[in-house]
Structures are given as structure tokens and as C-alpha cells.
Amino acid sequence: MTTSTPGGTTSTQRTRLTPEQRRSQLLDLGVRLLATRSLDELSIDLLAEEAGISRGLLYHYFGNKHDFHEAVVRRAADDLIAQTAPPVDGEPMVRLTTSLTAYVDYVSANYEGYLSLVKAAAGGNETLREIYEEAREALNGRVFRPDAQSEIVPDTPATRLVVRGWSAMTEELVLSWIADPSGLTRDELLEVLASSLLAIMATVPGLPES
Amino acid sequence: MTTSTPGGTTSTQRTRLTPEQRRSQLLDLGVRLLATRSLDELSIDLLAEEAGISRGLLYHYFGNKHDFHEAVVRRAADDLIAQTAPPVDGEPMVRLTTSLTAYVDYVSANYEGYLSLVKAAAGGNETLREIYEEAREALNGRVFRPDAQSEIVPDTPATRLVVRGWSAMTEELVLSWIADPSGLTRDELLEVLASSLLAIMATVPGLPES
DNA sequence: TCACTCTATTGACGCATTTTCAATAACGGA
DNA sequence: TCCGTTATTGAAAATGCGTCAATAGAGTGA
Incomplete structure (x- = not known):
């Protein structure tokens, strides 16, 4: 019996942007964060939190962490x-x-x-x-x-x-x-x-x- | 029923060095391996295998991967x-x-x-x-x-x-x-x-x- | 105003890799 | 030859990356 109710009690509030806006936001953030950290010191968790998005979304826009870095x-x-x-x-x-x-x-x-x-x-x-x-x-x-x-x-x-x-x-x-x-x-x-x-x-x- | 026999059948042969020898060996190896790979492209598995030691030993000499890098x-x-x-x-x-x-x-x-x-x-x-x-x-x-x-x-x-x-x-x-x-x-x-x-x-x- | 569709977004799971730690065995000294 | 010290191990826990089906905003036509 698998209860599949993502989000549980507190339904999270999403902010839905156009792909270009989101991409741009993430790249800008990436530039800022990667100026002081190295890539493996930057966790997807932190990035997602700073951007106010879920981890999964990053993978929607950029295939993986390295591709993201490359784009940045x-x-x-x-x-x-x-x-x-x-x-x-x-x-x-x-x-x-x-x-x-x-x-x-x-x-x-x-x-x-x-x-x-x-x-x-x-x-x-x-x-x-x-x-x-x-x-x-x-x-x-x-x-x-x-x-x-x-x-x-x-x-x-x-x-x-x-x-x-x-x-x-x-x-x-x-x-x-x-x-x-x-x-x-x-x-x-x-x-x-x-x-x-x-x-x-x-x-x-x-x-x-x- | 937990059989706790590390090593199983083939008892591994250990080579026991003085701390200084071992440290030195690992640092030399690290210099060589990190010349072509970046830190996150170098797995502890590979490093341990190349050095002929277990993963655990690296953590005995250097607290973690980053500390190892620093020492190298x-x-x-x-x-x-x-x-x-x-x-x-x-x-x-x-x-x-x-x-x-x-x-x-x-x-x-x-x-x-x-x-x-x-x-x-x-x-x-x-x-x-x-x-x-x-x-x-x-x-x-x-x-x-x-x-x-x-x-x-x-x-x-x-x-x-x-x-x-x-x-x-x-x-x-x-x-x-x-x-x-x-x-x-x-x-x-x-x-x-x-x-x-x-x-x-x-x-x-x-x-x-x- | 209300379905209805499209797709941006999510969260939990699977997997790989790092890190921990109690158990083990090699070496030196008595 | 026994014994204590400690270098070394391996399995299990913890951490973090990447996947995917499910969810919910926003526009569109009636």
C-alpha cells in the first residue's frame, strides 16, 4: 500500500516562470555561487534552496551538474x-x-x-x-x-x-x-x-x- | 544469522608500512593522479586500488577527500x-x-x-x-x-x-x-x-x- | 466564469560514492 | 614465543547526485 501524495500536508507554493526566465535566473545564480565555491563544494541542495526551486527542476533545464557548470x-x-x-x-x-x-x-x-x-x-x-x-x-x-x-x-x-x-x-x-x-x-x-x-x-x- | 568474517575465504595480504612511508606513498600517488583528473573525477576506490590499500586507510591518514587534496x-x-x-x-x-x-x-x-x-x-x-x-x-x-x-x-x-x-x-x-x-x-x-x-x-x- | 490543455515544477525513490568504526593482523620488544 | 601496540581492513551508515511519475500554475476557448 503505497501512499503517493507528494507534498504531504503543507502544499508548497510554486512560482511558474517561462523557461527563459528560469534558465536565466539559474545561470545568474550559478555565476554568483561558483565565483567563490568550486563545483563539488556547491551542492544541488544549496543551489535549489537559493533559487527557491526543487532539486529536480535543475535537471529539467540542465542535464546534470557538469552541464550546468558548463552553461554557467x-x-x-x-x-x-x-x-x-x-x-x-x-x-x-x-x-x-x-x-x-x-x-x-x-x-x-x-x-x-x-x-x-x-x-x-x-x-x-x-x-x-x-x-x-x-x-x-x-x-x-x-x-x-x-x-x-x-x-x-x-x-x-x-x-x-x-x-x-x-x-x-x-x-x-x-x-x-x-x-x-x-x-x-x-x-x-x-x-x-x-x-x-x-x-x-x-x-x-x-x-x-x- | 550474521556471518561476520571480513575477507571471507581469501584472507587478504596486508603490507604494513610505517606511517611516514605510507603517507609519502599516498601523497606521491595523489600528485600523479590529480595531475590529469580533477578531485571529483578521482574516486577513493581508484586511489585505494592504485595504492594497494583499502578505502578506509585513506581516512586514517587524511580526514577526508578534501584534506587529502590539500596535503597533496x-x-x-x-x-x-x-x-x-x-x-x-x-x-x-x-x-x-x-x-x-x-x-x-x-x-x-x-x-x-x-x-x-x-x-x-x-x-x-x-x-x-x-x-x-x-x-x-x-x-x-x-x-x-x-x-x-x-x-x-x-x-x-x-x-x-x-x-x-x-x-x-x-x-x-x-x-x-x-x-x-x-x-x-x-x-x-x-x-x-x-x-x-x-x-x-x-x-x-x-x-x-x- | 468555468473547464481543459499544456507544461513548468515537484518530491520521493534508486544508485553511486564518501565516510565511519569496530574488528583484524602485522611487526617489535621482552 | 608470547604479547601489546597500532596499521589496516571491510561492512555498514551517511551523504549527495540523478530519475521519473505525479502535480499544479497559467493561458485559451466557450
Whole structure:
């Protein structure tokens, strides 16, 4: 004799949203929660409670915990790329500076979102790393110019490598600076970032004069 | 009727080690296994099987899975610091170069161990990050000189920040270079790393002439 | 205003993995 | 050779992920 009355005495009050609203809510929440915790420190229980939903609903929208994480990271990455797009034309260095400024301001404004992205990259599986790599590549690619000779940096294996390094430095600098801005103003930070790209490039052996 | 004969027919053969030996074995194994998997992809079952022990024993030595992870990361960090210690005296730049060389060679030789350290840092909880921070700090500190005026870089908030950035670049460059060494020889890489530290420092505003 | 349909949402169950703990057996000393 | 200490075990409890049939909001047509 199986009494099947889910809910029991106190019938729970449901709030029914459109799929897009719910999905969006969950992703936003995920970005926030995953900025400070790692994935396995985040229980579905907590997530569901914070969102005010049942555990089951998460599985309706995202297949499982990892897929959810992936979706969260992808949202953070897309957001980053979209909001830091460089201007289509102008002087190369001006374009770079503009893009850099947008990057610094974006990370300042979306510290949590950016952290969930970065953390996922190092800690996570192949897919997560790919999402991060893609975002990183999109940012790095702005340093090179597919067209014309107006590129800031010549495109060789060595410079590709070094730009990766500069990119890592930029990320670390911006995150650390936000955590403790004493020592540099925002503009000084930007100046250091832009100048150091050129300065570092000058140390790479065997490059044609720019 | 509860037959309580653990082991059943085939009595298992135990190998009894001293606590230090066992701890060491488990940590080494952990470093190796966590280089390619993330913590939740590593089951205690697998770990126990690889080590040739029962699941229970792991909990005797390390309280739980996370504590084990922490111990693994701490070992990797200690190892790194010990093996890349700079010479006690000599020209500042020579000491730096020596230490840098040791760093590059260490990461080359211990790619897996270094990866478990780095992955843990970014992906993990507060404690893990602290362990990484500590190691990073120990490495960065070598750029500054607590004594005398023979320091390579003056010690100010701004330079502290920038050295962090340079350090992140170094890590990224070395890891990427190991993954794909085309483009630069080992010596060229070292040259780029050392020179770029100076080059980047030159871009920091408001520093006394060195 | 009232069925009626569609589907967002739920809660309990099944399963895998972690964690606990009393029982067991290897080693060293007398 | 016996004995005590403690490294080690295995089974059972606890915890957390994932599934699924059942439930209830919200719009629609009469």
C-alpha cells in the first residue's frame, strides 16, 4: 500500500516562470555561487534552496551538474567577449587601448562572473578549458591583425606564445589590482598593460623591426 | 544469522608500512593522479586500488577527500620551493637567472606535479588558494632583496603588483612552452623571461632610476 | 466564469560514492 | 614465543547526485 501524495500536508507554493526566465535566473545564480565555491563544494541542495526551486527542476533545464557548470561558464565567456569588443577601425594602438580599457572595466564590474570563468578554466575538464581558451583566443586575437600590415605584433609561433604570457599577466594584474587598487590608478594600470606588451615584444629574439 | 568474517575465504595480504612511508606513498600517488583528473573525477576506490590499500586507510591518514587534496597540493608546493631555491650569494641578476633556470627545469621535469598545484589553486577553495599564494609569494620574493640596495626591483606596492603579473606570465609561458616548444629554444625562453621583467618594470610610473 | 490543455515544477525513490568504526593482523620488544 | 601496540581492513551508515511519475500554475476557448 503505497501512499503517493507528494507534498504531504503543507502544499508548497510554486512560482511558474517561462523557461527563459528560469534558465536565466539559474545561470545568474550559478555565476554568483561558483565565483567563490568550486563545483563539488556547491551542492544541488544549496543551489535549489537559493533559487527557491526543487532539486529536480535543475535537471529539467540542465542535464546534470557538469552541464550546468558548463552553461554557467559559457554565459560568463560570451558576456565577456561581447562587452569588450574592440572598435572596428582606428589606429591599431588606439584600438588595443580601447579594448583593454573595456576589459579592465568589465572585470571590475563583473568580478564574480569573471572569477567563475577563470576558476573553471584551471580546475575543470576539457570542455571547460576549451570555453576559456576560446574566450582567451578571442581576446588575444585582437592583438594581431588578420588583415594588412597594420598589426601591432607580427604573427609568429614565438609571438603567439609571448602574447599568451602577456595575456596571463594582464589577467593576474587586473584581478590583483581590483582586489587591492593601492599603488596604481586605473589609468596607470592601463598604461602599464599597453606599454608592457610592446616592451615584452622587444625582448623576443629574431623579430623584424616594427 | 550474521556471518561476520571480513575477507571471507581469501584472507587478504596486508603490507604494513610505517606511517611516514605510507603517507609519502599516498601523497606521491595523489600528485600523479590529480595531475590529469580533477578531485571529483578521482574516486577513493581508484586511489585505494592504485595504492594497494583499502578505502578506509585513506581516512586514517587524511580526514577526508578534501584534506587529502590539500596535503597533496602542499607537498607539490613545498617540493617546488625547495628545488628552485636561488643561490645564497652572487650578482642579483645572476641569482635571478639561476633561480629562473631552476624553475623552468623543475616544471619541465615535474610537469604533472606542477599541474596538480596550479590546477588546485585556481579551481579550489580558500585553503588551496592560500597554499598556492604562499608558494607564489616565496618565488616572487626572490625578485626583491630584503637586504641592501642590491635588489633587482625596488619594493613598492606598484612593483609588488607588477611582479605578480610577471610571475603569472612566467607560469603561463613555461607551461605553454613545454606543451609546444616550437618557436623558442630553452635559452631564448629564459632570456625573454629575464629581460621582460626589467622591460616591464621600466613601464611602471614613478620609480626611482635603477 | 468555468473547464481543459499544456507544461513548468515537484518530491520521493534508486544508485553511486564518501565516510565511519569496530574488528583484524602485522611487526617489535621482552 | 608470547604479547601489546597500532596499521589496516571491510561492512555498514551517511551523504549527495540523478530519475521519473505525479502535480499544479497559467493561458485559451466557450
